[in-house]
Amino acid sequence: MSTHCETTVLDARSRVRTFAAEASLRKRLACVPLIAVWIFVIGRGPGLAAAPAVSVEAKAIFSKRCTVCHTFGKGVKVGPDLKGVTERRPREWLVRFIRTSSSVIQSGDPTATKLFRDFKQERMPDWSDLSSDQVSAILDYFASDGPLQKEPDERDASTATADEIEMGRQLFSGVTRLNQGGRSCKTCHAIRSGESAGGSLGPDLTGAYLKYRDAALTDFLRRPCIPREPESSASGYLTPQESFDLKAYMAKAGGLLIPSGPPTAQTAAAGQVNRSREEKVIDPSERAARETDKVAAGAAPVRPKVLKDEGSVKATPAASGFAVQVGAFEDEQKADELKKQLEKNYPNVTVQPFSADKTLYKVRIGQPDMETANRIAAELRKPDLKPFIVRLNGDD
Amino acid sequence: MQTAFLFQTWPYAAVVLFVAGMAARYLGMPGPTSAQRDLPLDARDLFRRTALLQISLLLLLLGHLAGLLSPQRVLLWNSSPLRLYALEILGFGAGLSALGGWTLLTWRHVKQSDASIESQAADAFFLSLLFTTLFSGSLTAVLFRWGSSWGVITLTPYVVSLLRGRPAVDLVAGLPFLVRLHVFSAFATFAALPATRLGPVLIVGLRRGLRLTLSPVQVLTDSASKIAEVVARRLDPAIWIWPEED
Numbered sequence: 001m002s003t004h005c006e007t008t009v010l011d012a013r014s015r016v017r018t019f020a021a022e023a024s025l026r027k028r029l030a031c032v033p034l035i036a037v038w039i040f041v042i043g044r045g046p047g048l049a050a051a052p053a054v055s056v057e058a059k060a061i062f063s064k065r066c067t068v069c070h071t072f073g074k075g076v077k078v079g080p081d082l083k084g085v086t087e088r089r090p091r092e093w094l095v096r097f098i099r100t101s102s103s104v105i106q107s108g109d110p111t112a113t114k115l116f117r118d119f120k121q122e123r124m125p126d127w128s129d130l131s132s133d134q135v136s137a138i139l140d141y142f143a144s145d146g147p148l149q150k151e152p153d154e155r156d157a158s159t160a161t162a163d164e165i166e167m168g169r170q171l172f173s174g175v176t177r178l179n180q181g182g183r184s185c186k187t188c189h190a191i192r193s194g195e196s197a198g199g200s201l202g203p204d205l206t207g208a209y210l211k212y213r214d215a216a217l218t219d220f221l222r223r224p225c226i227p228r229e230p231e232s233s234a235s236g237y238l239t240p241q242e243s244f245d246l247k248a249y250m251a252k253a254g255g256l257l258i259p260s261g262p263p264t265a266q267t268a269a270a271g272q273v274n275r276s277r278e279e280k281v282i283d284p285s286e287r288a289a290r291e292t293d294k295v296a297a298g299a300a301p302v303r304p305k306v307l308k309d310e311g312s313v314k315a316t317p318a319a320s321g322f323a324v325q326v327g328a329f330e331d332e333q334k335a336d337e338l339k340k341q342l343e344k345n346y347p348n349v350t351v352q353p354f355s356a357d358k359t360l361y362k363v364r365i366g367q368p369d370m371e372t373a374n375r376i377a378a379e380l381r382k383p384d385l386k387p388f389i390v391r392l393n394g395d396d
Numbered sequence: 397m398q399t400a401f402l403f404q405t406w407p408y409a410a411v412v413l414f415v416a417g418m419a420a421r422y423l424g425m426p427g428p429t430s431a432q433r434d435l436p437l438d439a440r441d442l443f444r445r446t447a448l449l450q451i452s453l454l455l456l457l458l459g460h461l462a463g464l465l466s467p468q469r470v471l472l473w474n475s476s477p478l479r480l481y482a483l484e485i486l487g488f489g490a491g492l493s494a495l496g497g498w499t500l501l502t503w504r505h506v507k508q509s510d511a512s513i514e515s516q517a518a519d520a521f522f523l524s525l526l527f528t529t530l531f532s533g534s535l536t537a538v539l540f541r542w543g544s545s546w547g548v549i550t551l552t553p554y555v556v557s558l559l560r561g562r563p564a565v566d567l568v569a570g571l572p573f574l575v576r577l578h579v580f581s582a583f584a585t586f587a588a589l590p591a592t593r594l595g596p597v598l599i600v601g602l603r604r605g606l607r608l609t610l611s612p613v614q615v616l617t618d619s620a621s622k623i624a625e626v627v628a629r630r631l632d633p634a635i636w637i638w639p640e641e642d
Contacts, residue, residue: 174475183471183545183546183549187542187545187546187549188542188545188546190541197541198541198542199540199541199542199545199546200539200540200541200542201540201541201542201543201546201571201572226550226570226571227550227564227566227567227569227570228546228549228550228553228567229549229550229552229553229567231549232566232567
């Protein structure tokens with residue numbers, strides 16, 4: 001009887017266990033999300049770059065929020081000139097005013113009331129979302145005349161040394177890693193220089209310098225071309241020096257002749273950025289303009305138009321050798337005016353049309369050798385004129 | 397709006413469709429194990445001798461998983477041009493052989509028409525999506541070189557952002573059309589899988605895999621319950637009060 005009972009109990013247990021196993025199996029399907037969690041934990045992707053320097057953040061805040069109404073050393077805009085503001089006002093007052101200007105004015109503060117009255121009763125927004133540390137960093141930035149400091153990447157590529165160009169090549173190809181952990185340009189771009197080919201997700205950058213020119217390329221290199229990690233999460237993806245090295249390498253790859261050796265006083269002075277030249281000479285394509293945020297809402301699209309037949313173009317005296325490019329204009333008349341001025345002092349001055357997204361008229365002085373071209377470029381270099389040397393081939 | 401749907405909503409919708417489809421197939425499967433075994437036979441007939449496709453798909457899957465799980469190692473590997481070329485050639489070769497395997501499988505589908513209309517339609521839909529995924533992936537490898545490098549800085553963070561529940565659509569929205577097509581169709585293929593005759597195979601496979609994976613746990617729990625039983629039996633006061641009669 002006892003044996004029979006045990007057998008019955010075991011059968012029942014076995015059935016129960018089978019059901020239990022089936023049920024537990026279904027429950028254990030809940031383990032599947034654990035795999036997803038594991039993927040999430042393990043595959044967090046490349047680590048984020050180190051936190052940016054405080055001054056970088058202050059500069060970004062200044063550009064984004066302050067420059068709309070204020071200048072730094074260039075006089076009154078909508079609000080007062082901010083140069084020397086840290087000496088004119090106590091720091092605590094400035095912190096309070098930046099974060100809650102409305103309350104300070106309403107409290108009857110005499111300085112705030114006077115400012116409010118003097119500047120057409122325009123009230124500054126309350127930047128209450130900025131932390132005290134951020135405001136403090138901005139004030140430090142003002143105290144050190146930060147907005148007047150030029151970044152290394154604002155130098156003209158023609159002033160680059162051989163070492164900087166080589167560093168640009170190494171950064172481009174990934175031989176030297178970028179300081180803030182970004183990926184090398186070669187991941188998505190190629191430059192035709194006989195080295196191992198780069199990626200083709202982005203455009204070939206061999207002619208990028210000649211296409212965008214110095215200032216536009218500087219702006220462009222200050223932000224990642226497409227959203228990606230970790231660059232998109234970090235506030236900067238290239239240091240200014242890296243940006244300059246890459247620009248110099250692209251300029252060299254694009255055919256810009258850069259004198260080797262350390263920068264002389266003359267070239268260093270010529271490297272100072274002058275926006276007026278950009279306004280006169282740089283005519284970025286629509287794409288370049290979009291990528292550098294030069295296109296504002298409401299800007300009209302430009303339809304490229306052939307202004308002159310190829311046959312009527314003046315022949316280039318120097319079909320090979322070198323040329324000093326003095327300027328490039330959308331307006332042919334302006335190009336002709338510059339040509340006339342230059343012809344007073346130099347032979348072989350030409351105006352050549354260049355059709356890309358728009359037709360540009362390049363004013364060049366043809367020269368048989370690089371030394372003469374360098375001399376002429378140095379002679380012509382002025383704050384508002386930055387000539388550069390190009391190598392001519394049969395097509396030029 | 398369109399981009400938000402395609403790369404923000406659609407991936408989650410695809411997962412929901414996949415899970416719902418699998419659950420429906422699981423619940424719809426007839427009872428005891430013998431019938432469960434019979435169901436996939438139909439699929440086994442259809443998908444047998446597709447080793448080329450299976451191995452290629454496995455290779456592609458592993459490659460994509462490597463990019464997802466260990467992006468830094470992939471980048472480190474790609475830092476040498478020769479290794480980069482080898483990886484890209486391997487990936488492209490796997491894509492091409494998968495397309496070859498797909499052709500063989502599709503040809504068999506066209507010839508074999510004894511299944512129900514619904515099954516055939518579902519299979520055809522799935523195969524079309526699979527083709528789109530494979531073709532767009534292979535073409536991407538040709539037209540946009542070094543996908544193994546740029547993929548881990550754009551697509552990997554995108555997939556991670558999906559897993560985190562905060563899709564970073566920007567990471568994929570700026571990529572070329574072919575890449576976006578590849579991403580979208582991959583999710584669509586995944587969503588359509590349970591509707592095909594491969595669905596039941598997947599369920600049986602998943603069940604076996606889970607049993608195999610969880611078997612050590614099963615052994616442990618069984619042993620623990622046996623020990624608990626013995627201990628309980630020894631401590632049971634009924635034995636002392638009413639000792640068993642011989």
